[in-house]
Amino acid sequence: MNEDVARPRQPSMADVARVAGVSAQTVSRALRGSAHVNPDTGRRVLAAVEQVGYRFNSAARALSSGRSLTVGLVLLASGGYYSRSAVTAGVESAADDAGYAVSIATIASLDARRMERALARLADQGVDGLVIAVPLISVTRKMEDITRDIPTVTLDGSRTAGARVIGIDQREAGRIATQHLLDLGHRQIWHLSGPDEWLEARQRREGWQECLALAGIEAPPALEGDWSPGSGYRQGQIIAMIPEVTAVFVACDEMAFGLIRALRERGRAVPEDVSVVSVDDIALASYCTPPLTAVRQDFFGHGAAAVRLLLQDGVTVEPSAVEATLSVRASTAPPRPW
Numbered sequence: 001m002n003e004d005v006a007r008p009r010q011p012s013m014a015d016v017a018r019v020a021g022v023s024a025q026t027v028s029r030a031l032r033g034s035a036h037v038n039p040d041t042g043r044r045v046l047a048a049v050e051q052v053g054y055r056f057n058s059a060a061r062a063l064s065s066g067r068s069l070t071v072g073l074v075l076l077a078s079g080g081y082y083s084r085s086a087v088t089a090g091v092e093s094a095a096d097d098a099g100y101a102v103s104i105a106t107i108a109s110l111d112a113r114r115m116e117r118a119l120a121r122l123a124d125q126g127v128d129g130l131v132i133a134v135p136l137i138s139v140t141r142k143m144e145d146i147t148r149d150i151p152t153v154t155l156d157g158s159r160t161a162g163a164r165v166i167g168i169d170q171r172e173a174g175r176i177a178t179q180h181l182l183d184l185g186h187r188q189i190w191h192l193s194g195p196d197e198w199l200e201a202r203q204r205r206e207g208w209q210e211c212l213a214l215a216g217i218e219a220p221p222a223l224e225g226d227w228s229p230g231s232g233y234r235q236g237q238i239i240a241m242i243p244e245v246t247a248v249f250v251a252c253d254e255m256a257f258g259l260i261r262a263l264r265e266r267g268r269a270v271p272e273d274v275s276v277v278s279v280d281d282i283a284l285a286s287y288c289t290p291p292l293t294a295v296r297q298d299f300f301g302h303g304a305a306a307v308r309l310l311l312q313d314g315v316t317v318e319p320s321a322v323e324a325t326l327s328v329r330a331s332t333a334p335p336r337p338w
Helices: 013-020 024-031 039-052 057-065 081-097 112-124 141-149 170-183 199-214 229-239 253-265 283-287 299-310
Strands: 070-076 101-107 129-132 152-154 164-168 189-193 247-250 275-280 293-296 320-322
Touching: 013 024, 013 039, 024 039, 024 112, 070 081, 070 112, 081 101, 081 299, 101 112, 112 141, 129 141, 129 299, 152 299, 164 170, 164 299, 170 189, 170 199, 170 247, 170 275, 170 293, 189 199, 189 229, 189 253, 229 253, 247 253, 253 275, 253 283
Parallel strands: 070 101, 070 129, 129 152, 152 164, 164 320, 189 247, 247 275, 275 293
Antiparallel strands: none
């Protein structure tokens, strides 16, 4: 006998939803014991589970303990490779320490519908908490519903009504980087920004503008990259041709690497001709030539802290703003005397 033919299909959450006359998301909520599920609906779901013989592992755990022992993580496919991998490692490390697994949903772009689908998939899996490591530019009703029902922490400053935040103040990061250059004596400080649809890119740019305004300096037009070294290199070709520029604040380390290469190829020495400061302070920053001055973000630590915050049941915790610190290295110096 062909075993593939003989083996019956395992009942799914969709089967439970169909029998109970509710959505799969409602089934997921009911199996987690959510207070937002009507008791009568919850009883219908449990009866449907028994009727169809649904035995998905996370659901079985939820039925017995109210927990799936899984944390959901939402990532963006584009953006910095280092930040994605470091956040993931931090989330997985803290989850493993607590006896939890991690389910990852990666979205291809900053699109509200993609985000809704990613959150819904994780909700349907019955995750006990959500870590969102992408900016929520526009928050929909469905996002609000899901993150209100499931404990949620965001890592970039954006939030829904029910989410808590861990991370540095991105506007303050922009101010710190710019003030460092002002303190060195620079007055022609340009900015290479991240994509405008990213909240953290906007906030860093605003910090740069605010700091220059307080110093009585009109901010030049910001150039925009896409977080990649290639975009930093392309915009660096433009900056290198503007002789009055003596300093650049770059929105991330990876773009700064590309910018420095472009400046050097065009005969502009760093930091003798142009000082460069960035945000992130990834491991490679101290090995750049010259070593890169950068505002630090602890991606691994923030990911781990997000999981620990999620698992503090019954504890009211205020949003956590981690202090932004500057690692001063050899890529910044006072401007040349003329």
